[in-house]
Amino acid sequence: MKKILALALALAMALSLTAAFADGGPVVLKVASIWSAETEANRAPMLKTLAEFEEAHPEIKLEVEWYEANAWKDQGETLALSDSLPDVFYWNAGGVLWNLVSSGDILPLDEYLTDEIKGQLIGGALANMTFDGKVYQLPYTNACSCLYCNTELFDKYGVKIPETWDELLEAVKAFREAGVVPMALGGGDKWPTNMYTDIIALRFVGDEACRACYYKTEGATFLTDDWKEAMTAFQTLIDLGAFPDDALSLTRDESEVPYFNGEIPMYVHGQWFSGSLSAEMQNKVKAVKFPAVGKGYDNQWMGGPAEGFSISAHTEHPAEAFVACQFLAQHQSDNGFECGAGLPAWKTEVQCGNPVMNQIAEQVAAGDSLLLWGNTALSGDDATLIGDTVYDVLAGTSTPEQWCEDMETIFGK
Amino acid sequence: MKRVLSNKWSIMVFVLPTVLFFTYIVIFPIFKTLWYSLLNEIPAKIGDASRFSGLEHYITMLTPGRRNRFPGAVGNSLLYAALSVFIQLPFSLLIALLLANGPKGERFYRNTFFVPVVISSVVVSLLWGRIYKGLLPQLFESLSWQIPKNGFLGNANTKIWFSFIPSLWQYVGYHMLLMYGALKTIPGDILEAATVDGASGAKMAFRIQIPMIKPMLKVCLSFSLIGSFKLFDTPWVLLERANMDLPALSMYVEMFSNHKYSYASAQAIFIVAECLVFTALLNWVFREESEKPGKKPRFGKGLARK
Numbered sequence: 001m002k003k004i005l006a007l008a009l010a011l012a013m014a015l016s017l018t019a020a021f022a023d024g025g026p027v028v029l030k031v032a033s034i035w036s037a038e039t040e041a042n043r044a045p046m047l048k049t050l051a052e053f054e055e056a057h058p059e060i061k062l063e064v065e066w067y068e069a070n071a072w073k074d075q076g077e078t079l080a081l082s083d084s085l086p087d088v089f090y091w092n093a094g095g096v097l098w099n100l101v102s103s104g105d106i107l108p109l110d111e112y113l114t115d116e117i118k119g120q121l122i123g124g125a126l127a128n129m130t131f132d133g134k135v136y137q138l139p140y141t142n143a144c145s146c147l148y149c150n151t152e153l154f155d156k157y158g159v160k161i162p163e164t165w166d167e168l169l170e171a172v173k174a175f176r177e178a179g180v181v182p183m184a185l186g187g188g189d190k191w192p193t194n195m196y197t198d199i200i201a202l203r204f205v206g207d208e209a210c211r212a213c214y215y216k217t218e219g220a221t222f223l224t225d226d227w228k229e230a231m232t233a234f235q236t237l238i239d240l241g242a243f244p245d246d247a248l249s250l251t252r253d254e255s256e257v258p259y260f261n262g263e264i265p266m267y268v269h270g271q272w273f274s275g276s277l278s279a280e281m282q283n284k285v286k287a288v289k290f291p292a293v294g295k296g297y298d299n300q301w302m303g304g305p306a307e308g309f310s311i312s313a314h315t316e317h318p319a320e321a322f323v324a325c326q327f328l329a330q331h332q333s334d335n336g337f338e339c340g341a342g343l344p345a346w347k348t349e350v351q352c353g354n355p356v357m358n359q360i361a362e363q364v365a366a367g368d369s370l371l372l373w374g375n376t377a378l379s380g381d382d383a384t385l386i387g388d389t390v391y392d393v394l395a396g397t398s399t400p401e402q403w404c405e406d407m408e409t410i411f412g413k
Numbered sequence: 414m415k416r417v418l419s420n421k422w423s424i425m426v427f428v429l430p431t432v433l434f435f436t437y438i439v440i441f442p443i444f445k446t447l448w449y450s451l452l453n454e455i456p457a458k459i460g461d462a463s464r465f466s467g468l469e470h471y472i473t474m475l476t477p478g479r480r481n482r483f484p485g486a487v488g489n490s491l492l493y494a495a496l497s498v499f500i501q502l503p504f505s506l507l508i509a510l511l512l513a514n515g516p517k518g519e520r521f522y523r524n525t526f527f528v529p530v531v532i533s534s535v536v537v538s539l540l541w542g543r544i545y546k547g548l549l550p551q552l553f554e555s556l557s558w559q560i561p562k563n564g565f566l567g568n569a570n571t572k573i574w575f576s577f578i579p580s581l582w583q584y585v586g587y588h589m590l591l592m593y594g595a596l597k598t599i600p601g602d603i604l605e606a607a608t609v610d611g612a613s614g615a616k617m618a619f620r621i622q623i624p625m626i627k628p629m630l631k632v633c634l635s636f637s638l639i640g641s642f643k644l645f646d647t648p649w650v651l652l653e654r655a656n657m658d659l660p661a662l663s664m665y666v667e668m669f670s671n672h673k674y675s676y677a678s679a680q681a682i683f684i685v686a687e688c689l690v691f692t693a694l695l696n697w698v699f700r701e702e703s704e705k706p707g708k709k710p711r712f713g714k715g716l717a718r719k
């Protein structure tokens with residue numbers, strides 16, 4: 001009996017070995033995704049996308065590892081150093097992408113990227129993912145920041161939703177007098193503060209000059225009256241008490257809680273924030289364009305396709321990886337838009353059930369331009385610097401003038 | 414077996430694999446990091462453009478400048494080390510002395526003080542985060558006290574002190590247990606003899622107990638100092654990644670956010686060197702009485718060896 005059992009086991013092992021080496025099995029690709037937390041607006045659409053992929057491509061098996069966004073950024077950089085990035089992975093566009101492109105860790109997609117596929121993308125979708133004429137990423141979302149206004153609080157305190165800078169200052173003063181914190185901000189994370197400074201700068205400095213600085217074009221400078229005016233405007237908001245008193249102690253997610261609870265009337269945030277609003281809040285919140293300053297840049301927006309999926313330059317299955325990369329990007333774009341987690345980066349027939357997201361989609365479509373956020377467009381220590389310097393202004397340890405001088409140092413390298 | 418272990422060659426053969434393994438995973442990486450710190454950037458990042466740049470990174474790192482936060486970070490770590498040595502350790506020693514004298518509920522107190530050490534630093538940081546962002550502001554408000562501008566962890570002047578408290582608090586129990594263990598090994602007849610001679614309370618502590626646990630105090634001081642220079646986890650979680658200047662945080666940001674691998678390697682080497690220098694200094698301060706020029710072993714030491 002024992003002998004028969006041993007023989008059967010040996011046979012089973014031998015068979016499994018031959019199966020492993022046999023041709024025709026599915027190609028296994030490693031995938032890294034963010035949105036590890038159940039609360040992430042993009043998590044459910046991503047799960048749906050993966051299920052759709054499994055059904056559509058049985059010949060390719062995806063092994064997905066989930067990460068928290070910041071943790072993945074660090075992990076990805078480390079894996080890149082040892083040429084062990086997963087086959088397909090989530091990554092930011094702009095300067096963050098350039099870090100890996102410049103070190104030869106990302107596969108250019110041009111060999112596989114046909115005109116037909118390109119035609120399915122929205123216009124200009126690949127701009128932040130193209131370096132030296134080569135495309136290194138496919139976007140799954142189009143991003144933008146806007147001003148989220150809780151209409152219930154505006155009505156309650158008789159304040160008008162601001163359309164101009166002066167109206168914004170009036171609204172801030174009115175809410176402060178009523179004992180309400182006017183604008184939510186999680187300054188501990190730095191990038192949420194950049195959301196405010198970027199959109200203010202865009203209104204005062206304009207897309208062209210901001211773009212020149214963020215992309216370090218020759219001749220660009222932060223030492224202009226417009227930049228100083230922009231940072232002084234931000235300082236005015238701080239001085240008027242626009243932000244929570246402990247804004248610098250708060251993380252982005254902590255800062256969102258009082259907004260979700262209907263305690264704070266305004267928040268400048270990315271379009272993905274609308275996906276985190278409850279059904280009840282979606283009916284109360286109105287997403288509007290950041291107030292106009294009157295310098296001619298009032299219909300310009302911060303954002304653009306800033307996130308997507310890339311392929312490791314060291315993948316053993318580039319063709320299959322491209323199939324997966326395109327599928328994930330295109331379907332996540334649809335699924336994310338459908339449930340209100342993001343604006344689509346691919347042309348789509350899908351309808352969004354989130355009224356706030358629809359408001360944003362409509363306004364962005366009518367916008368003049370989209371400019372990537374400073375901390376995403378810049379790379380390495382320049383991106384760190386733009387976060388550190390706004391943190392210092394918010395903390396009161398730096399002035400608007402010093403901010404301009406500090407940022408000017410990025411050109412000296 | 415005894416014969417084998419008395420042969421120095423066989424001891425060497427037995428120890429060799431461990432030495433080789435240790436060299437490969439500890440010594441070799443340190444020297445590799447040192448080499449990286451002397452390059453303009455590591456080859457894995459920039460390929461053939463990598464070249465020897467000498468002490469350039471070290472000079473940049475230590476040259477004071479408005480946006481060079483490393484010298485300030487070193488200053489902060491020294492401040493934390495001072496707080497550890499002059500507040501945390503004396504406090505641990507006080508508790509250890511009190512507990513070693515066998516009060517009622519000795520075991521309960523000993524275990525209670527040790528609980529924070531068992532908890533993960535991340536949990537401790539989140540716990541204190543809740544205190545700083547919830548309980549403490551409420552307490553201040555109810556007492557009509559002024560909360561620091563931007564909150565306890567946001568205020569540029571106060572955040573350093575508040576961020577140090579959790580790690581100081583967490584490791585009090587650790588040092589307490591080490592000292593308590595050492596105090597418990599003091600032979601009872603010595604303490605009895607001291608009591609007969611009229612020593613009690615503070616006199617017993619300062620003349621008998623503390624001198625006799627000097628080797629353990631040295632160990633605690635070493636752990637405390639090295640831990641201070643390497644401090645990373647608690648401020649990292651408590652202050653949202655890198656909103657505070659400490660050498661280990663700075664190294665991490667340079668490495669993983671700024672992708673300046675060689676520059677970060679220079680900071681890593683600085684931290685290693687700092688730890689080695691202070692450990693050597695500590696060894697010198699605590700050197701054996703007989704090693705000091707012109708001194709002979711004193712009473713306390715003789716007793717300890719009895």
